[in-house]
Amino acid sequence: MNKDDILVDVQNLSHQFRLGKKAYVKAVHDVSFQIKRNEIFSLVGESGSGKSTVARCMMKIYEPTNGNILYDEMNLCNKEEWKKNNKRIQKEMQIIFQDSTSALNQRMKIEDIISEPLRIQHVMKGKSELKNYVMQQLAYVGLDESFLYRHPSELSGGQRQRVAIARAFGMKPKLLIADEPIASLDVSVQAQIVNLFQHLQKEHDCSILFIAHDLSMVKFLSTRVGVMCRGHLVEMAPTRELFENPIHPYTKALLSSIPIPDPILERNRKILTYTDDTNLHDMVFAEVSPEHFVMQEVGCES
Numbered sequence: 001m002n003k004d005d006i007l008v009d010v011q012n013l014s015h016q017f018r019l020g021k022k023a024y025v026k027a028v029h030d031v032s033f034q035i036k037r038n039e040i041f042s043l044v045g046e047s048g049s050g051k052s053t054v055a056r057c058m059m060k061i062y063e064p065t066n067g068n069i070l071y072d073e074m075n076l077c078n079k080e081e082w083k084k085n086n087k088r089i090q091k092e093m094q095i096i097f098q099d100s101t102s103a104l105n106q107r108m109k110i111e112d113i114i115s116e117p118l119r120i121q122h123v124m125k126g127k128s129e130l131k132n133y134v135m136q137q138l139a140y141v142g143l144d145e146s147f148l149y150r151h152p153s154e155l156s157g158g159q160r161q162r163v164a165i166a167r168a169f170g171m172k173p174k175l176l177i178a179d180e181p182i183a184s185l186d187v188s189v190q191a192q193i194v195n196l197f198q199h200l201q202k203e204h205d206c207s208i209l210f211i212a213h214d215l216s217m218v219k220f221l222s223t224r225v226g227v228m229c230r231g232h233l234v235e236m237a238p239t240r241e242l243f244e245n246p247i248h249p250y251t252k253a254l255l256s257s258i259p260i261p262d263p264i265l266e267r268n269r270k271i272l273t274y275t276d277d278t279n280l281h282d283m284v285f286a287e288v289s290p291e292h293f294v295m296q297e298v299g300c301e302s
């Protein structure tokens, strides 16, 4: 991978939560991946596999136990570099959560929800300039002016997620982290929101880290995919390669759980379960073909 193409470089990231004096949960273990400029990189894996912890470490919500996170060659884990650059980074990195009901302030009008970060970061000067900009952001996500004066509780789940997207993209981020942004929406609305992400990514020339617990929407959206299992990254490949040539049994199980639109094929679909208990700690993350990495036993060749 060309160094200039890399926006984010996550290096050997580990995070453990302290539960008591001697009790820990190892949520993320030695995870490394890169996000290129202008790409949509997806992280998938079942609930509890450590995806949100990775995202929260990248956003500096959690301090990693180990490892480094480089953003545009700045090391976010280095206290001095963070202090020097955090204002810029906080503007350039935006996050959207699964449930915007709790992420959006229920007492605020949509207009204020979208303009709040712009005001805090002094992106816009005049009042009317700000209002026009907010209306433009609403239009980009397919909502008309009447939404300016509504409150989140008056909106559907899909509309609320559109507001969260307008708020995030209004900041012109270089990296948008979307942590299961479609998980709580109906399937038809999911597809609309996925299309919106794709469209906005192209318009804004930004990178997106898209997090999902299954692979179904990821196929249409991402350039590359990383698969997480029990805190480890077990496979990573360009999307087409991952779907055509999955190697890790956990990836195969995830793929087998995607419904097929053809009724005959769907009837014959076999769902694989992953019950492997191999100790993931004695494994290496090996490149088996260009940009295709798989967690393998040491010395294993494929």
Ligand SMILES: Nc1ncnc2c1ncn2[C@@H]1O[C@H](COP(=O)(O)OP(=O)(O)O)[C@@H](O)[C@H]1O
Binding pocket: 017, 025, 026, 027, 045, 046, 047, 048, 049, 050, 051, 052, 053, 054
């Ligand atoms: N604040 C927390 N305190 C303790 N354990 C946590 C906390 N957040 C997450 N965990 C644990 O860390 C692991 C990974 O969680 P998470 O990153 O939320 O996974 P995912 O987003 O893939 O569902 C899980 O075992 C979860 O129970």
Ligand SMILES: [Mg+2]
Binding pocket: 051, 052, 053, 179, 180
């Ligand atoms: Mg999560």
